[in-house]
Amino acid sequence: MAPRRPGAALAAALPSAAAFLLLLLLPPSPLLAAAGLSGYFGTKSRYEEVNPHLVHDPLSLGPGAAGARLPAACAPLQLRALLRHGTRYPTAGQIRRLGQLHARLRRRPAAAACPAAAALAAWQMWYEESLDGRLAPQGRRDMEQLARRLAARFPALFAARRRLLLASSSKHRCLQSGAAFRRGLGPSLSLGTDEVEVEVNDSLMRFFDHCAKFVAWVEENDAAMCQVDAFKEGPEMRKVLEKVASALCLPAEELNADLVQVAFLTCSYELAIKNVTSPWCSLFSEEDAKVLEYLNDLKQYWKRGYGYDINSRSSCILFQDIFQHLDKAVEESKSSKPISSPLIVQVGHAETLQPLLALMGFFKDDEPLKANNYVRQAHRKFRSGRIVPYAANLVFVLYHCDQVKTSKEEYQVQMLLNEKPMLFHHSNETTSTYADLKDYYKDILENCHFKEECELPKVNVTAVDEL
Ligand SMILES: *[C@@H]1O[C@H](CO)[C@@H](O)[C@H](O)[C@H]1NC(C)=O
Ligand SMILES: *[C@@H]1O[C@H](CO)[C@@H](O)[C@H](O)[C@H]1NC(C)=O
Numbered sequence: 001m002a003p004r005r006p007g008a009a010l011a012a013a014l015p016s017a018a019a020f021l022l023l024l025l026l027p028p029s030p031l032l033a034a035a036g037l038s039g040y041f042g043t044k045s046r047y048e049e050v051n052p053h054l055v056h057d058p059l060s061l062g063p064g065a066a067g068a069r070l071p072a073a074c075a076p077l078q079l080r081a082l083l084r085h086g087t088r089y090p091t092a093g094q095i096r097r098l099g100q101l102h103a104r105l106r107r108r109p110a111a112a113a114c115p116a117a118a119a120l121a122a123w124q125m126w127y128e129e130s131l132d133g134r135l136a137p138q139g140r141r142d143m144e145q146l147a148r149r150l151a152a153r154f155p156a157l158f159a160a161r162r163r164l165l166l167a168s169s170s171k172h173r174c175l176q177s178g179a180a181f182r183r184g185l186g187p188s189l190s191l192g193t194d195e196v197e198v199e200v201n202d203s204l205m206r207f208f209d210h211c212a213k214f215v216a217w218v219e220e221n222d223a224a225m226c227q228v229d230a231f232k233e234g235p236e237m238r239k240v241l242e243k244v245a246s247a248l249c250l251p252a253e254e255l256n257a258d259l260v261q262v263a264f265l266t267c268s269y270e271l272a273i274k275n276v277t278s279p280w281c282s283l284f285s286e287e288d289a290k291v292l293e294y295l296n297d298l299k300q301y302w303k304r305g306y307g308y309d310i311n312s313r314s315s316c317i318l319f320q321d322i323f324q325h326l327d328k329a330v331e332e333s334k335s336s337k338p339i340s341s342p343l344i345v346q347v348g349h350a351e352t353l354q355p356l357l358a359l360m361g362f363f364k365d366d367e368p369l370k371a372n373n374y375v376r377q378a379h380r381k382f383r384s385g386r387i388v389p390y391a392a393n394l395v396f397v398l399y400h401c402d403q404v405k406t407s408k409e410e411y412q413v414q415m416l417l418n419e420k421p422m423l424f425h426h427s428n429e430t431t432s433t434y435a436d437l438k439d440y441y442k443d444i445l446e447n448c449h450f451k452e453e454c455e456l457p458k459v460n461v462t463a464v465d466e467l
């Protein structure tokens, strides 16, 4: 229960709207507390959480920019950027649940002991179901600014009249993100011969929808999320639920984990979309936020991450496509031809990036994330908010290096996640020769093929035993 505020006794005598105004005049202690929650918003995190320098200067390349450079003898040949769309509105389902929770709070008589309930009853419900997951104005800015930073980081690749291949998932928020990214680059790049600005390619960007085995075994299999369901009913969530119920003066039976999660999501949406700390945030302490972050990560882990092999194997189509384009660029370079696709930008979802990163072995913890190891996972690598916030981006850069000057192999690769160089597992360095990289992923390159991975077995086995 939140500490009683100095004005609570007085507020008791007033109707709820006046009580809310009074609350606004009081020192903003619970509102300040909310600033500490934003690191735990999981997949609803702002991009600024992973790059805080952008808060002050959205076009700054940040403190790591200089360290990521290769020797001057290397020139970038090809850049492939996989993007998650920018900041979006809640989905229709989330908006509906929020509407129900909000209506319930408004129906209740003003209770003096519940300033949080009064503040929430006075909060204006402004989300409409028609917003359903669409790109928010902030999401357009996320994309325009990301485009400008990438162009500033790789000026030679983004120079005028280079050819840009821009593809996207068919979801409205991704198409809009692609268009915003394009605008951010300015008019000088060439789109090649095809007229369309953004090409829709769901088989690459929404491979999960097209993978029959994933759909049957994970997406449509209720039992696949058993760890998530167990955590919702477990002691950590129970404690958060009881605290929230008590702050709202609701019987705990009237709440459930999903409603608590909607309240927390609303806190995150209001910050990401409107840049405000809403009264929904005051329901939660930092400890509560950690529990709700874990709930979000558990779902990502079992649905998009290491939980089941098919989650990551379904991304083989994208993995293969990346290496095919790298191969082609190397071929063209070796035969002194112009690089046909120097810039490939593809816009998808957190669900596009997370499986690919898992396929490549990144952010893997020694132990799986489970309902019963919340405490042991306190320092886990698998934190969605750090990996796939809004506008998350995974960039592969292929370089051609002048051997005489560097004594390094001719073709080198870097990977950047959210504009920061990643350490390759095989070398623990931020650059790798292309040959070493292909050698490290030899097994996936040779044996992981979408069609075979995603085909359902002919015999009818029930999914869960097989997982
Ligand atoms: C999507 O990309 C894949 C791999 O590059 C390609 O084979 C396929 O033709 C593309 N689909 C569309 C609709 O462009
Ligand atoms: C968001 O709000 C903070 C604090 O009120 C302010 O400093 C910052 O400039 C705002 N950011 C944007 C993008 O409006």
Ligand SMILES: *[C@@H]1O[C@H](CO)[C@@H](O)[C@H](O)[C@H]1NC(C)=O
Binding pocket: 423, 428
């Ligand atoms: C990898 O390199 C970083 C510094 O770049 C170092 O801190 C870390 O200990 C290294 N890890 C391994 C496993 O060698």
Ligand SMILES: *[C@@H]1O[C@H](CO)[C@@H](O)[C@H](O)[C@H]1NC(C)=O
Binding pocket: 458, 460
């Ligand atoms: C597999 O089982 C499901 C439900 O048990 C059934 O609907 C489906 O027709 C079966 N498929 C085959 C190929 O036997």
